[in-house]
Amino acid sequence: MMNTSTKLWGGRFRSELSTETEDFTQSIDVDSRLIPHDIWGSQVHAIMLARQGIISDEDLQQILHWLSKAESDFRDGKFVLKPEKEDVHMNVESYLIEGAGSEYGGKLHTARSRNDQVLVDAHLYIREQLLDTQQGVSHLCRAFLSIAQDHTETVMPGYTHTQHAQPISLGFWATAYVSMFLRDQKRLNAAYQLANLNPLGACALAGTSFSIDRNLTTELLGFDGTHEHALDVISSRDFIAEPLFALTLLMTTLSRLGEEIVYWTTYEFNIATLDDAYATGSSIMPQKKNADIAELTRGRTGKVYAALMDLLTNLKGLPTGYNRDLQEDKPPLWGAFDVVQSCLGILPGLLETLDFNTDRLELLVNANFATATELANFLVSERGLPFRKCHEIVGNIVGGLAKQGKTFEDWAETQELLRSEGIDLSITQLQHILDPKRSLHNNRSRGGTSPAEVKRMVSELGEKLSQIDNQIHLRQEQINTAYQKTLGVTEQVLGGKAIAEVCFN
Ligand code: ARG
Numbered sequence: 099m100m101n102t103s104t105k106l107w108g109g110r111f112r113s114e115l116s117t118e119t120e121d122f123t124q125s126i127d128v129d130s131r132l133i134p135h136d137i138w139g140s141q142v143h144a145i146m147l148a149r150q151g152i153i154s155d156e157d158l159q160q161i162l163h164w165l166s167k168a169e170s171d172f173r174d175g176k177f178v179l180k181p182e183k184e185d186v187h188m189n190v191e192s193y194l195i196e197g198a199g200s201e202y203g204g205k206l207h208t209a210r211s212r213n214d215q216v217l218v219d220a221h222l223y224i225r226e227q228l229l230d231t232q233q234g235v236s237h238l239c240r241a242f243l244s245i246a247q248d249h250t251e252t253v254m255p256g257y258t259h260t261q262h263a264q265p266i267s268l269g270f271w272a273t274a275y276v277s278m279f280l281r282d283q284k285r286l287n288a289a290y291q292l293a294n295l296n297p298l299g300a301c302a303l304a305g306t307s308f309s310i311d312r313n314l315t316t317e318l319l320g321f322d323g324t325h326e327h328a329l330d331v332i333s334s335r336d337f338i339a340e341p342l343f344a345l346t347l348l349m350t351t352l353s354r355l356g357e358e359i360v361y362w363t364t365y366e367f368n369i370a371t372l373d374d375a376y377a378t379g380s381s382i383m384p385q386k387k388n389a390d391i392a393e394l395t396r397g398r399t400g401k402v403y404a405a406l407m408d409l410l411t412n413l414k415g416l417p418t419g420y421n422r423d424l425q426e427d428k429p430p431l432w433g434a435f436d437v438v439q440s441c442l443g444i445l446p447g448l449l450e451t452l453d454f455n456t457d458r459l460e461l462l463v464n465a466n467f468a469t470a471t472e473l474a475n476f477l478v479s480e481r482g483l484p485f486r487k488c489h490e491i492v493g494n495i496v497g498g499l500a501k502q503g504k505t506f507e508d509w510a511e512t513q514e515l516l517r518s519e520g521i522d523l524s525i526t527q528l529q530h531i532l533d534p535k536r537s538l539h540n541n542r543s544r545g546g547t548s549p550a551e552v553k554r555m556v557s558e559l560g561e562k563l564s565q566i567d568n569q570i571h572l573r574q575e576q577i578n579t580a581y582q583k584t585l586g587v588t589e590q591v592l593g594g595k596a597i598a599e600v601c602f603n
Contacts, residue, residue, distance in 0.1 A: 106188055106195075126179050128428050129186040133179070135222035136186050136215070137169045141584050142318040143210055143298060148597040152308050153205050155596045160202035162588045164194045185425075186219070187212050209310050211302035213332050213420040218298045220428065222319065224341060225577065227435045228290045232570050234442030235283055235348065239276045239563050241449040246272040246556050250549040253534045254369070254459035255468045262466040265534035268454060269556070270547040276559045278351050283566050285344035290573070293337045296321040300331035303419050318587070320580025333418040335409065338427045342406045345434045352441050353399040359392035359448070368458050373451035376444075391448055395441045402437055405430030463534045464507060467496050472537045473506075477521065491519045506532045 103111035129136075141162060148158035168190055171177035183189045195203035249268035256266035296319055299305070299312040305328045316324045325331045362369040372389055380386035408430040412423050463469075470492050477488035495515040499505060506512050509525045512532075516523055523531070530536060542548040545555070583602065590600045 105184075106191060120182050120184070123184065123422070124181045125185045125425050125428075126181045126189070128432065129216075129219070130179055131432070132186050132219040132223055133172050133190070134169065135219040136190050137165050137172075138222065138581065138584060139215060139218040139298065139319065140190060140206060141165050141588060142315050144206055145318065145584070145587055145591075145597070146311050146314045147205075147208055149314060150309055150311055152208055152310070155591075157202050157205050158591055158597060160198040161194065161206050162591050164197040164203065165190075166588065166592070167197065168193045185212070185216075187215050209301060209306045209308040210298070213302050214297050214300040217300070217331065218296070218319070221293050221295070221297060221321075221337060224293045224337065224431070225290065225573075228286055228293065228341060229570050229573055231345070231348075231435065231438060231442065232283060232286050232566065234439055235279050235286070236563055236567055236570070237446045238442055238449070239279050239559070241446040242272040242275045243556055243560055243563070245269065245449065246276070246552060249454070249456075250552045250556075251535070251538070252454070252456050252459060253463045253538055255463045255466070256547070262462070262468045264471055265463050265468050265537045266547040267538055267549065267552055268456070268459065269549070269552045273552055273555050273559060275351070275355065276563075277555075279348075280559065280562055280566075282344065282348040282351065285347065286341070287566075287569070289337075289340040289344050291322070292340050294322045295325040296323070297325050297331045299324070300328035303329050303332045318580060318584050320577045329418055332420050333416070335413055335424065335427050338431050339406070339409055339413070342402075342409055342431055342434055345438050346402050346406045349399045349402040349438055349441070352438075352445065353396045355445070356392035356395035359452075360389045360396070363389050369455055369462075371453040371455065372448065373453070376448040376451060391444055395445065398437045398441070402434045405434040460534075465505060467500075467506060469506065469532045469534055469537050470496055472540070473531055476531045481521070491521065494519060
């Protein structure tokens, strides 16, 4: 009986798909960004097939010719993907078969399945995206380090419970973010390592009876190694979940930063002013200047969380092997990369142009007993009293002053209250002890807010960032070298060289 389905997989079908089925199952919108990766994967697969004697030199020449043409036609907008071809893989293969004829183009898919093919594409794409994300994080860190460098001596209240706690420097605040983001870099790096393993050769789920060479495809695709176990490869999506989790935590920190920018730029806080280029206005209230970038960063965080939940929920019920549910692994990750990268694209500029109101910070740090712990510490060191006792004494004084609407800077009252607790200090001594700058310099413990520590941390954090930047660069080179090698082999083959004669170095 003749088959009447026009699909490449249509052999057993006796009629065409309904258009509803086509619409429902196609994934063109999602995986069109994988075209260059799909073509690279196919070039490498074909080269390996020929090298192993599974296809002939002539087959390879034809396949590589039409794959190169597919690549340039796609770039020039001349190769338009058709949803009725279902996905990116079928579109490329059909292009090849239409161009080269089935006797050549029909051989590309030997010893391969779309199941490992889609994984190759996704691995290659994720590698690039992770490196771009890491670069964005580095850029943001540099903006924070530059704030830190300029403000190691700028005192401000450090907050706990959003209440004044102890004096810190603005530089200390800025380095805290760099310290956090360096952990994001570690997570992104771990995700990269996991994604940088070659799934090609797992085939549908069971490996293949053809004598394929997985080491060669690993090398030509620039992977660090081969993800060996075929059934595990086909069934697992850790390499999607890990980047998603890394992005989720990164977004959490960006959102918290957004929150801080929102209220630091309020009239009430008035700690910082946004540059006009990074703020927006109101359609009705002429006076408004809003921190929309910070708000949208905060507001888009849910999309990234949802993406992680989307994927985890998808995976939890799946038996081993390929299940079509897995087609849905890509939209959440793509969306999460898009959100995170757009935030990372704009926040460095916002921070670089953020104007900190240092007078206001100094006023605040003096206004509300932020140095109370310093006074207690002084009593411990100088009077040999137990800390708990000193805490109580200073607490009494703060309570007394607050009741009268006074602060430590009402020196006579502070002195008087201390005297009633049996502690005699001159006003000059008091001014010295309760000076926030002194407190800042005193907190010299490792990782503390003293300018000396912050300067040390700025330089160490900067050093770590340079190492990361270097690693990103090396990885980009590793990818590029592998791609160039593939192109080099392709060129030799298209120039008429038999695959056995081709130089791979
Ligand atoms: N579009 C599919 C995906 O993204 C490609 C793999 C299809 N495999 C299959 N057996 N139908 O997962």
